[in-house]
Amino acid sequence: xxxxxxxxxRQRLRPARALRNPIVLAGLAAVVIVVAGQIVSxxxxxxxxxxxxxxxxxxxxxxxxxxxxxxxxGGDGIDLSVGKVATLGAIIGAxxxxxxxxxxxxxxxxxxxxxxxxxxxxxxxxxxLRIPPFVMTLGMMGVVQGIALAYTGGVAAGRxxxxxxxxxxxxxxxxxxxxxxxxxVLIVVVTWSLRRxxxxxxxxxxxxxxxxxxxxGRPVRRVAIGAYTAxxxxxxxxxxxxxxxxxxxxxxxxxxxxxPTVAAVIIGGTLASGGVGSYAGTAIGAFVLTALSxxxxxxxMPESWRIIIQGLVLLSLLAVYGRQRxxxx
Amino acid sequence: xxxxxxxxxxxxGSWQSRLRASLSSWVTLAILLxxxxxxxxxxxxxxxxxxxxxxxxTFAPLVLAAVAQSVIVIGGGLDLSIGAIAALSSVVALxxxxxxxxxxxxxxxxxxxxxxxxxxxxGFVVAVVRLQPLIATFATSSIFAGAALVVLPSxxxxxxxxxxxxxxxxxxxxxxxxxxxxxxxxxxxxxxxxRLLRHVRAxxxxxxxxxxxxxxxxxxxxxxxxxxxxxxxxxxxxxxANTGAGDPFIGSNMALDSIAAVVLGGIALSGGRGxxxxxxxxxxILSFVGNVISFLGVPTTWRQLVSGLVIxxxxxxxxxxxxxxxxx
Numbered sequence: 001x002x003x004x005x006x007x008x009x010r011q012r013l014r015p016a017r018a019l020r021n022p023i024v025l026a027g028l029a030a031v032v033i034v035v036a037g038q039i040v041s042x043x044x045x046x047x048x049x050x051x052x053x054x055x056x057x058x059x060x061x062x063x064x065x066x067x068x069x070x071x072x073x074g075g076d077g078i079d080l081s082v083g084k085v086a087t088l089g090a091i092i093g094a095x096x097x098x099x100x101x102x103x104x105x106x107x108x109x110x111x112x113x114x115x116x117x118x119x120x121x122x123x124x125x126x127x128x129l130r131i132p133p134f135v136m137t138l139g140m141m142g143v144v145q146g147i148a149l150a151y152t153g154g155v156a157a158g159r160x161x162x163x164x165x166x167x168x169x170x171x172x173x174x175x176x177x178x179x180x181x182x183x184x185v186l187i188v189v190v191t192w193s194l195r196r197x198x199x200x201x202x203x204x205x206x207x208x209x210x211x212x213x214x215x216x217g218r219p220v221r222r223v224a225i226g227a228y229t230a231x232x233x234x235x236x237x238x239x240x241x242x243x244x245x246x247x248x249x250x251x252x253x254x255x256x257x258x259x260p261t262v263a264a265v266i267i268g269g270t271l272a273s274g275g276v277g278s279y280a281g282t283a284i285g286a287f288v289l290t291a292l293s294x295x296x297x298x299x300x301m302p303e304s305w306r307i308i309i310q311g312l313v314l315l316s317l318l319a320v321y322g323r324q325r326x327x328x329x
Numbered sequence: 330x331x332x333x334x335x336x337x338x339x340x341x342g343s344w345q346s347r348l349r350a351s352l353s354s355w356v357t358l359a360i361l362l363x364x365x366x367x368x369x370x371x372x373x374x375x376x377x378x379x380x381x382x383x384x385x386x387t388f389a390p391l392v393l394a395a396v397a398q399s400v401i402v403i404g405g406g407l408d409l410s411i412g413a414i415a416a417l418s419s420v421v422a423l424x425x426x427x428x429x430x431x432x433x434x435x436x437x438x439x440x441x442x443x444x445x446x447x448x449x450x451x452g453f454v455v456a457v458v459r460l461q462p463l464i465a466t467f468a469t470s471s472i473f474a475g476a477a478l479v480v481l482p483s484x485x486x487x488x489x490x491x492x493x494x495x496x497x498x499x500x501x502x503x504x505x506x507x508x509x510x511x512x513x514x515x516x517x518x519x520x521x522x523x524r525l526l527r528h529v530r531a532x533x534x535x536x537x538x539x540x541x542x543x544x545x546x547x548x549x550x551x552x553x554x555x556x557x558x559x560x561x562x563x564x565x566x567x568x569x570a571n572t573g574a575g576d577p578f579i580g581s582n583m584a585l586d587s588i589a590a591v592v593l594g595g596i597a598l599s600g601g602r603g604x605x606x607x608x609x610x611x612x613x614i615l616s617f618v619g620n621v622i623s624f625l626g627v628p629t630t631w632r633q634l635v636s637g638l639v640i641x642x643x644x645x646x647x648x649x650x651x652x653x654x655x656x657x
Contacts, residue, residue: 131648135592138585139641146634153630259467272461304478311471315454324459327540
């Protein structure tokens with residue numbers, strides 16, 4: 001959401017108006033899911049349970065930071081390689097750490113660097129070669145999968161360092177694990193960067209109208225390249241957190257996260273065409289998706305029905321506010 | 330041709346777009362020929378009936394899926410649920426056929442009907458509810474994948490023997506899977522002549538303009554998705570005939586592969602341009618590249634990387650020669 005619409009909605013904070021705000025709706029959906037969970041299985045809405053939901057949601061949420069930025073930057077922006085990059089990040093991290101705290105820094109730095117390089121390659125292909133983002137990142141998906149296979153030789157090895165595992169699995173102050181604190185800090189920092197820094201404003205400007213942004217002297221290409229690079233870095237970071245959670249890796253650890261990151265962004269009210277949206281919305285979207293799948297699994301529903309209901313809920317959430325304009329003559 | 334029409338062509342610049350459109354199909358053709366040549370060179374038995382049959386038996390499902398995807402992409406949409414539709418249609422057909430040779434036709438009808446129903450749901454969601462195709466078909470793919478698991482919870486079940494035998498047999502010396510690919514091409518040529526495809530192209534090129542020109546936009550989109558779903562039903566039968574067993578997880582790569590095939594075939598993802606013929610070429614390229622790399626003796630763990638790099642390069646080449654929107 002741009003500055004203009006934000007003040008707009010502040011001025012007219014009537015209930016009907018607020019109900020059309022995607023963030024409010026996504027928040028409501030989260031509350032409904034948690035309440036439904038409490039009814040179905042008492043204890044679902046307990047403090048400890050909510051904290052552990054937030055912990056699981058943080059992996060998706062962190063990977064979706066990059067997806068938010070890329071979609072906000074417009075130009076049909078999307079990053080289909082986030083899941084594979086996250087997996088690769090976790091694989092590299094596990095190999096470098098070998099379950100040893102003394103290697104934790106290099107085990108975090110190298111995956112982030114690799115993620116950034118992959119994102120940079122995406123950004124360069126999209127801006128300089130003008131390959132559509134969907135095609136470029138789809139192709140990159142295959143390449144990253146190949147890198148992971150060649151690097152590991154098909155065998156996942158290595159372990160997360162205890163420090164990283166502690167960050168994700170140990171409960172700190174108020175029984176909340178470090179990764180949730182980290183996510184909260186990231187939510188604040190990303191939101192602040194989007195709203196209060198030149199980089200963030202450039203991102204919205206480029207996402208709203210590339211031609212206008214270029215004519216106003218904004219560095220359109222640099223912003224787009226930066227967005228994809230950031231997406232690679234955050235994807236790798238999310239993969240590392242997932243590594244801390246699972247401790248050891250497997251070769252498709254985070255592959256299934258790609259489309260849910262897109263779903264989280266859209267549920268969070270970011271326009272698929274770019275220029276309008278916020279990371280806070282995405283974070284709520286990630287929580288909604290995680291809470292939903294957790295609710296369905298506590299209901300002891302077979303996997304088949306769980307997948308079906310997830311699809312139906314996603315469709316109905318989108319139908320409430322994700323609809324496109326009606327055609328008019 | 331009279332000089333008038335030639336100068337008219339020159340003036341309105343349409344010759345440039347024609348030249349470039351043909352450039353992109355030349356690129357598709359060139360890549361395809363290179364892939365076939367490399368394949369034939371590395372696999373001395375390539376042109377024997379046996380290896381043609383087994384190659385094309387594996388390719389045919391993706392070829393059909395690519396034709397389905399091209400109907401949608403030319404119409405300005407995108408279908409991520411193609412793999413899940415294939416899985417659902419195949420398990421439904423398997424269930425209906427119950428390994429009985431006399432029920433194959435019934436199974437085919439069931440697969441087509443399932444595919445059409447799934448496509449109709451996609452069309453409803455995209456055309457009537459007006460959701461973003463990418464995310465909407467991701468959501469429906471989850472519904473179809475779940476439904477496939479309800480029908481067949483785990484891989485298994487036998488396909489009627491007559492179906493698998495017929496699929497690998499030859500008619501007039503030509504392997505059946507090659508005939509299926511040829512049929513897909515003929516189907517596309519026939520489709521090109523219908524009003525539906527003209528409308529699909531108009532909607533994909535410019536929805537507002539199509540709407541103002543009295544093209545029934547929503548109905549066209551709906552019909553396009555339904556047609557694509559039906560084609561995926563055919564692909565599902567080809568999968569069953571090829572593998573000989575049911576698998577509710579089959580086709581997980583099909584959606585993205587079919588999109589890659591469509592792009593390789595010179596169809597612009599922005600919609601309106603391209604042809605299913607190119608998409609068939611694209612699907613064949615994807616399949617041949619995999620073949621070539623395995624015959625090249627690339628170590629197994631490096632194959633994926635090599636094919637990823639080759640495909641990204643091929644994608645870049647096709648995209649760069651596909652006509653661009655003006656004003657970018």
